[in-house]
Amino acid sequence: MVNVGILGATGMVGQRFIQLLDNHPDFEIKALAASSRSAGKKYEDATTWYLDEEMPESVRDIVVCETNPDDMDNDVDIVFSSLPTEFAAKVEKDFARDYVVASNASAHRMKKNIPLVIPEVNPQYLDMIDAQQKENDWDGFIVTNPNCSTIALTLTLKPIVDNFNLKSVRVSTMQAVSGAGYNGVPSMAIVDNLVPYIGSEEEKMESETLHLLGSFDGSKVVDADFNLSASCHRVPVIDGHTEAVFIELDDDFDIDDIKNTMSNFKALPQQLNLFSAPENPVIIKDEDDRPQPRMDRNAGNGMAVTVGRLRKDQAFDNSFKYVLVGHNTIRGAAGASILNAELINDKIL
Ligand SMILES: NC(=O)c1ccc[n+]([C@@H]2O[C@H](COP(=O)([O-])OP(=O)(O)OC[C@H]3O[C@@H](n4cnc5c(N)ncnc54)[C@H](OP(=O)(O)O)[C@@H]3O)[C@@H](O)[C@H]2O)c1
Structure with a gap:
């Protein structure tokens, strides 16, 4: 032990x-x-x-x-x-x-x-x-x-970065109150309300995600080379961050390829069978009304990220969008x- x-x-x-x-x-x-x-x-x-x-x-x-x-x-x-x-x-x-x-x-x-x-x-x-x-x-x-919000986003981006040419990511978060700690958000600020600002959160999401998806040359990290913009918001949910993600690729794609790439994603923790590793780091839901924090935050014992509403974005070329939920105090x-x-x-x- x-x-x-x-x-x-x-x-x-x-x-x-x-x-x-x-x-x-x-x-x-x-x-x-x-x-x-x-x-x-x-x-x-x-x-x-x-x-x-x-x-x-x-x-x-x-x-x-x-x-x-x-x-x-x-x-x-x-x-x-x-x-x-x-x-x-x-x-x-x-x-x-x-x-x-x-x-x-x-x-x-x-x-x-x-x-x-x-x-x-x-x-x-x-x-x-x-x-x-x-x-x-x-x-x-x-x-x-x-x-916490970076981990959930990055887990879903990793299979995309590995298999497609990612051009840009825009993400809008709906973050649980537990993310601010026990004394973090007063109930008078959040019940019947949402707060459209979380200090330093957008900067952290933008810099950490590019760092994590970059490369390490033995002495320094070279950030990933795509544009990322985050807008972060606190909502009256106890646990589980929800994020609406908008992706643009360099090339045309088949949405089923994106779906299969995400749902088949496995990596070193799964190969090593580490105790806390979820069987599938990214779980895809086909129901129109999923994922939801109350129903999906505990997927894979809270260690998997659930993705739903995966669809082509008709408004922009080579684009798609999805919604994710990840447990902020467990996986996050x-x-x-x-x-x-x-x-x-x-x-x-
Ligand atoms: N909540 C999340 O979802 C989340 C996600 C990712 C990262 N984090 C990070 O994790 C850290 C903890 O967050 P949290 O949500 O658990 O906060 P929290 O509920 O406010 O807990 C803070 C803890 O730190 C202790 N502490 C406070 N001041 C201290 C001091 N001067 N010396 C020693 N211990 C002290 C507290 O002890 P007492 O009870 O004795 O005061 C308590 O155990 C933060 O850096 C946060 O940014 C949080």
């Missing part, structure tokens, strides 16, 4: 880590860390548990520690981070001296030699780790996963970090 710790363990993503790691075949939770408001308390007393599933018995009595490496159990090998970004920027580096840090926070996502990875999309970026350790003189390292956050850690455990540790 690999012993793991969770930073930000009491938060929305921290709770997902705990739920997904309960009964994991390779990882065992040994340490839970949060702010000094929670440190010193039993996890069950420190946490307002919000998930539908009960808090696992195995974590209830763990005493929450301070978020610094000196307070972390020495037996821990991998630290999952769901810290607020501003705090993660320093703390994750402190942990990387000795631990593998699998982070959800955006603090280190686009930094040189720090891999931003979706295992089905760009596992080769893990080759940056050697340079990262040498540059910083660390025994551990940091690996990051993308923003905790599940993404865990899949990264499973790949690292298989390939590196």
